[in-house]
Amino acid sequence: MxxxxxxxxxxxxxxxxxxxxxxxxxxxxxxxxxxxxxxxVPVHRLEIYNLIQQENRSAGxxxxxxxxxxxxxxxxxxxxxxxx
Amino acid sequence: xxxxxxxxxxxxxxxxxHGGAFHFPQGMAxxxxxxxxxxxxxxxxxxxxxxSTDHPEAAFLLTPWDExxxxxxxxxxxxxxxxxxxxxxxxxxxxxxxxxxxxxxxVTANLRAPVAxxxxxxxxxxxxxxxxxxEIRYHWQPQPG
Numbered sequence: 728m729x730x731x732x733x734x735x736x737x738x739x740x741x742x743x744x745x746x747x748x749x750x751x752x753x754x755x756x757x758x759x760x761x762x763x764x765x766x767x768v769p770v771h772r773l774e775i776y777n778l779i780q781q782e783n784r785s786a787g788x789x790x791x792x793x794x795x796x797x798x799x800x801x802x803x804x805x806x807x808x809x810x811x
Numbered sequence: 812x813x814x815x816x817x818x819x820x821x822x823x824x825x826x827x828x829h830g831g832a833f834h835f836p837q838g839m840a841x842x843x844x845x846x847x848x849x850x851x852x853x854x855x856x857x858x859x860x861x862x863s864t865d866h867p868e869a870a871f872l873l874t875p876w877d878e879x880x881x882x883x884x885x886x887x888x889x890x891x892x893x894x895x896x897x898x899x900x901x902x903x904x905x906x907x908x909x910x911x912x913x914x915x916x917x918v919t920a921n922l923r924a925p926v927a928x929x930x931x932x933x934x935x936x937x938x939x940x941x942x943x944x945x946e947i948r949y950h951w952q953p954q955p956g
Binding site: 766767768769771776780781783787789791794795797798 | 858924948
């Protein structure tokens with residue numbers, strides 16, 4: 728892993744099109760950073776992204792298609808829960 | 812006509828050179844290389860499947876956002892609107908990713924990361940919401956059978 732030391736206001740550049748700007752350091756533990764990236768580059772907090780990725784992997788795949796084929800033949804699959 | 816049937820009609824009526832494929836510029840979380848998706852509709856109510864045309868392992872069940880149950884859909888940030896070439900929120904069709912495998916009794920819906928689709932441009936993205944209280948496995952409907 729590349730480790731860099733940067734001061735507030737300084738920038739890290741990745742490729743030609745991604746800029747990471749150190750904006751602030753709060754309480755010596757929390758770093759605020761700004762990220763400029765192309766619109767088709769998703770930027771997320773790792774822990775949230777990992778959660779969604781895990782759920783997508785659990786929900787998706789060829790099994791989903793097979794499930795849908797099976798559900799098509801079962802009329803009860805259209806029932807819905809009415810409360811949140 | 813259900814919302815999913817409306818999508819199906821839109822695809823059927825499309826120009827042949829579009830091929831009905833939807834472009835996801837960011838892919839789906841965990842499947843970032845899979846960016847072209849076709850819709851598969853089996854005639855089952857409001858559930859459809861999207862499957863990557865070049866990474867078939869990337870397949871997801873989708874159902875339209877239900878305002879009666881969930882309230883209004885999220886507001887997509889301007890940058891992400893631009894990402895799928897939408898000029899307004901009204902252009903978007905919101906859908907939920909269903910998981911029929913997480914719970915033996917329920918098909919669950921991921922409220923944290925719904926899918927926004929721009930039907931006109933045939934583009935979509937999975938929008939990961941920041942609100943931490945949103946359920947990832949919301950009980951959506953009982954398992955069939």
